[in-house]
Amino acid sequence: MEAVKKIKNTxxxxxxxxxxxxxxxxxxxxxxxxxxxxxAFSTPLGIVIDFLSEHLSFILPHVLIFVIxxxxxxxxxxxxxxxxxxxxxxxxxxxxxxxxxxLISRIFSVIxxxxxxxxxxxxxxxxxDTGGTMIGLATTLIVIAFxxxxxxxxxxxxxxxxxxxxxxxxIIRFLFTLPGRASIDLIASWLGASNAAVILTxxxxxxxxxxxxxxxxxxxxxxxVSIPFCLIIANILGIGNLFPIFYLVICIVGFVLALIMPxxxxxxxxxxxFSPKTGKRVKEMVPEExxxxxxxxxxxxxRAEKFKVQDLIKSGxxxxxxxxxxxxxxxxxxxxxxxxxxxxTPIFQWLSYPMGYYLKxxxxxxxFEAAPATLVGFVDMFIPALLITGIESxxxxxxxxxxxLIQIIYVTEVGVIIIQSDVPLQLxxxxxxxxxxxxxxxxxxxxxxNILIK
Numbered sequence: 001m002e003a004v005k006k007i008k009n010t011x012x013x014x015x016x017x018x019x020x021x022x023x024x025x026x027x028x029x030x031x032x033x034x035x036x037x038x039x040a041f042s043t044p045l046g047i048v049i050d051f052l053s054e055h056l057s058f059i060l061p062h063v064l065i066f067v068i069x070x071x072x073x074x075x076x077x078x079x080x081x082x083x084x085x086x087x088x089x090x091x092x093x094x095x096x097x098x099x100x101x102x103l104i105s106r107i108f109s110v111i112x113x114x115x116x117x118x119x120x121x122x123x124x125x126x127x128x129d130t131g132g133t134m135i136g137l138a139t140t141l142i143v144i145a146f147x148x149x150x151x152x153x154x155x156x157x158x159x160x161x162x163x164x165x166x167x168x169x170x171i172i173r174f175l176f177t178l179p180g181r182a183s184i185d186l187i188a189s190w191l192g193a194s195n196a197a198v199i200l201t202x203x204x205x206x207x208x209x210x211x212x213x214x215x216x217x218x219x220x221x222x223x224x225v226s227i228p229f230c231l232i233i234a235n236i237l238g239i240g241n242l243f244p245i246f247y248l249v250i251c252i253v254g255f256v257l258a259l260i261m262p263x264x265x266x267x268x269x270x271x272x273x274f275s276p277k278t279g280k281r282v283k284e285m286v287p288e289e290x291x292x293x294x295x296x297x298x299x300x301x302x303r304a305e306k307f308k309v310q311d312l313i314k315s316g317x318x319x320x321x322x323x324x325x326x327x328x329x330x331x332x333x334x335x336x337x338x339x340x341x342x343x344x345t346p347i348f349q350w351l352s353y354p355m356g357y358y359l360k361x362x363x364x365x366x367x368f369e370a371a372p373a374t375l376v377g378f379v380d381m382f383i384p385a386l387l388i389t390g391i392e393s394x395x396x397x398x399x400x401x402x403x404x405l406i407q408i409i410y411v412t413e414v415g416v417i418i419i420q421s422d423v424p425l426q427l428x429x430x431x432x433x434x435x436x437x438x439x440x441x442x443x444x445x446x447x448x449x450n451i452l453i454k
Contacts (some may be wrong), residue, residue: 011302015022020159020304027154031188034227045147045196046226047439052143060139061117068113068332069327071096073105079103084404090134091318095325102330109329112336113138125336129343133380134335137412138328141195145323148196150316156204157302157315160184166296169284176221177262181286189222190254194381197223200415202421203319208278213262213270215423219256220267220433223414225249225381230405236385237397242453246402249448253441260440266429275422295368302403330420335412338379358439362446367392370390370400377404378434380412383410395453402445 030045037047078086078096086092098106110177115121116131125131153162165172165181172180185204189197198219205215230250234243261267274280286295341347352371359367359374369391373384384404388397409415409430418425425433 010298011305012297013223013301016305017297017303019307020163020300021116023154023304023307024160024163024300026182027151027156027158028160030151030186031155036212039205045151049140049143049147052147053140057139060142061135063142064111064135064139064328065117067324068106068109068138068267069078069144071329074325075103075106089333091359095321098326101209102326103331106329109332112332115358118183124340124344125346127343130339131332131336133339133382134332134412137335138332145194145328148199149320149323150312152203152319153307153312153315155184155188155199156207158179159303159305161204162190163296163300165282166284166292166299168284174256176314178217179210179282181209181282182214185218186222189218190224194223194225194408194410194414195417197416198421199319199323202417202423203315205421205423206275206277208274208281210282211274211280212269212271212424213272214272215421216263216425217267219414219418219423220425220430221261221409223408225405225413227275229381233382233385233405236239236389238389238402239394239397239401242394242398245452249402249445249452250405253402253444254442257406257437257441261433261436267431269426275287278421281351301322327417327420329415331412334416335380338411339383342376342379342383344426348372351375355438358442362443363450364399364446365396370396373400374403374438376410377407378411378415378431381405381407381410387403395449399442399445399449402449403441405440406441407410407434409439412453 030048031043033043035042035044035047037050042050066240074086075096075098077083079098079100086096112131113135116126116135119126130166157410165179167180168183169180172178172183172186176182178186178442181204185197186202188200201210201215201218201223202275204210205212210218227247231240231243231246234240234246236300279410283299286292290298352375353368355374356368356371359371364370370388373387375381376387381404384400390402391397411427411430415427415430418430419427
């Protein structure tokens with residue numbers, strides 16, 4: 001009788017079913033559908049981002065200056081004067097109430113941007129290898145913010161994650177110690193831009209659908225750079241002709257790491273606690289009175305029924321303004337500082353000496369010349385490829401190129417987003433995870449390179 005009562009109270013209806021199918025299909029197509037674009041695979045969302053970046057390039061620097069200046073000014077006023085209009089508004093308070101460190105970061109981001117865009121100031125800041133790189137990344141993040149914010153809810157809030165999550169829960173939990181709904185996130189993270197993928201995962205944690213450990217696992221194991229960027233790296237290294245096996249090895253090594261990393265510290269030790277703001281909202285366990293497919297339909301329709309236009313706008317605004325006013329200034333400041341350390345100090349040369357011996361033991365040619373490239377990826381994914389372009393060995397370029405793309409923890413791209421989120425991962429944790437991914441993956445990459453490249 002209880003089972004009959006529950007079925008009578010079902011959320012499954014033609015309207016909710018159509019809502020789930022149509023809206024979720026749009027989100028899945030935008031984030032997940034591979035499309036051939038400029039001689040490589042991308043997704044519709046990736047194509048939109050590239051199109052807007054290209055055609056709005058003339059105005060993006062002006063938008064950037066406005067955004068970070070507004071953030072710095074309002075944050076400074078709020079810090080010292082505490083105006084009631086901001087302090088008493090949860091949304092504005094979340095954007096502009098900040099710590100002294102982050103306030104300084106917002107102010108310095110304006111200084112760096114003005115130096116770079118006006119081409120005035122110390123070369124150490126305005127160089128294309130330091131501040132110039134970060135301003136370019138910041139303008140791309142603006143495009144990602146506008147492109148992603150109001151499309152993301154169609155993927156996360158319309159039922160597809162509940163539907164696929166319930167169906168795939170046993171497999172995903174067994175392989176990666178993650179909930180089934182993560183399967184959609186994993187695909188989106190693997191195919192899309194790495195920073196967009198981290199933002200997607202952060203939002204799922206904030207909404208109560210991932211525990212802290214689950215969010216940390218996804219952020220540090222699946223937020224791989226997009227396929228077009230992998231092709232760019234291969235071409236820079238002069239091994240574009242090897243791209244099919246290049247990307248195949250990336251997928252194999254990435255899969256192996258995703259099996260291992262969640263099962264060792266520090267990821268294993270992160271508590272399975274949910275965001276205190278929302279609590280646990282995921283419901284993947286199947287009640288006795290339902291089949292797996294029936295419960296998947298029930299939960300997806302329930303989620304679709306709750307999806308409203310005003311929620312889409314509210315959710316989109318939250319993601320958009322958080323990226324514009326909180327994330328981008330921090331990325332500019334700390335990304336520039338990190339690149340200055342790489343370009344103008346010998347720190348990474350010193351730190352990489354043990355890696356030279358490791359590469360030599362593994363039989364990698366030009367081991368000590370390639371060693372710095374194994375560590376500078378912690379700062380930015382682009383730098384390792386630039387450091388080894390002069391090395392003659394194709395196999396060494398192949399190995400380091402793949403390594404740089406599966407290390408994932410790039411401070412300038414995803415590291416700052418992770419640290420600024422509520423997921424309990426600090427800079428030291430990210431560096432440990434980065435080293436683990438490097439040390440574990442190198443023997444696998446070398447083995448595969450020796451098998452596939454003659």
